[in-house]
Amino acid sequence: MLILSSSDLQNMLNMSEVIEAVSTGLEEYSASRTNTPLRTILPVTKSGGNAIFMPASAEEVGCLGMKYVSTFPNNRKIGKKVINGVVLFMDIETGEPVALLEASYLTVMRTGALSGAATKYLARPDSKVLSMIGTGEQALGQLQAILAVRDIEKVQINNRSKQKALEFAAHIERLFPVSVSVYENADEAIDGADIIVTSTSSNTPVFTSGAAPGVHINAIGSYQPTMRELPTCVISQAQKIVVESRDATVKEAGDLQIPIQEGKFSADRIHAELGEIISNRAAGRENESEVTIFKSVGFAAADIVVAKYFYEKALKEGIGQHVELGSAWSLDTIEA
Incomplete structure (x- = not known):
């Protein structure tokens, strides 16, 4: 699995390219070629935050993944980021997890790109x-x-x-x-x-x-x-x-x-x-x-097309860290 940090994403960012990727996600969604359930929001009342889960697939453009993002406003009081999260990106053919991307920066740039696309057509x-x-x-x-x-x-x-x-x-x-x-x-x-x-x-x-x-x-x-x-x-x-x-x-x-x-x-x-x-x-x-x-309320189809953009660019440019999650195993390999 390829691990991409926020600094990795920043080093690869080309906002015009991200706007193009987001535009593809928007087109796929509006053409009913994605599976994008409504987000699941779990309130964390003791901390005054929200944990948000957003899965999606866009098979025609080879995207499958899920974003987890949290918004904890009280983090400001302890010197931590308000928004944290990850995007898990999978191989559309096998379902294997292939990348884990830091999601707070990705979310900021994805949301910016959505506004960029809207501004392009509406301003x-x-x-x-x-x-x-x-x-x-x-x-x-x-x-x-x-x-x-x-x-x-x-x-x-x-x-x-x-x-x-x-x-x-x-x-x-x-x-x-x-x-x-x-x-x-x-x-x-x-x-x-x-x-x-x-x-x-x-x-x-x-x-x-x-x-x-x-x-x-x-x-x-x-x-x-x-x-x-x-x-x-x-x-x-x-x-x-x-x-x-x-x-x-x-x-x-x-x-x-x-x-x-x-x-x-x-x-x-x-x-x-x-x-x-x-x-x-x-x-x-x-x-x-x-x-x-x-x-805009954000939607997961945009997150996964942007994740794909960063993942493919990282492979080309040799960016990120590769981590082996585990070798193949079966029930036969487990000792009684």
């Missing part, structure tokens, strides 16, 4: 100003992916902790040729933005104003019915709401469930799955004034 081509609400572990992947598909010149940041926002701003200014401004008020941070990204664990809307004409929003933080990042007025206002999976999003996303319960939105108003747009079975952005939203 205005001339978008220059990006607003980012939330500067946690997902934020850097979001920025990298959007920079891969749009020529962003200015980034406007808001976070509950101004210090963390300032630290993130300084970090990205060192990495990318963009100007960065930090705002204490989220409504001010989205003013003038062409693209808005929300990547928080909030249970209440992270901004209160409506969306300006022509804005595209990637809402990627919430993944449970009690969580939400967008106000109902923005959900009601949008001309196009696009998702990875209609079934999963309606069942898991408070951003849509709560407006549905309020009578301000209905599931039949979901415009399309992103895979349908990528495969030209549904329209992306059609004019300059549309307000578009990509609501």
Whole structure:
């Protein structure tokens, strides 16, 4: 089995290639060529965390695997990462485990790539100003992916902790040729933005104003019915709401469930799955004034196609550690 650490994945990362891999997963899912059960979430109440199990297969593109990821917000208090996990990738022909990949970094980049694909098809081509609400572990992947598909010149940041926002701003200014401004008020941070990204664990809307004409929003933080990042007025206002999976999003996303319960939105108003747009079975952005939203809850088919991308690249480049789990055995080899 090949073991790939987060540093291995970072050394191999090409965000444009990851966006391409994720796009394949989205197409396969929307064409009903994957088996992707809804995630299983096990609350760990004593620690205030969640353990999440996400299996999937996509036989046509040779993918079989499962992601385990945990989100334990209290880890911040003890100086540990909030998100931890692994992806187990198997040989599609034999079912043998062939790779174990560190999943927190993979998840960040996979989620970023999903937003990158959505931005490619839904944001205005001339978008220059990006607003980012939330500067946690997902934020850097979001920025990298959007920079891969749009020529962003200015980034406007808001976070509950101004210090963390300032630290993130300084970090990205060192990495990318963009100007960065930090705002204490989220409504001010989205003013003038062409693209808005929300990547928080909030249970209440992270901004209160409506969306300006022509804005595209990637809402990627919430993944449970009690969580939400967008106000109902923005959900009601949008001309196009696009998702990875209609079934999963309606069942898991408070951003849509709560407006549905309020009578301000209905599931039949979901415009399309992103895979349908990528495969030209549904329209992306059609004019300059549309307000578009990509609501992401994450799905395992994306994880396993990204795992395959890293696994195959690692084999070509000789990256990672090979571990022998055990030699072949049978009942005949066991002594009485």
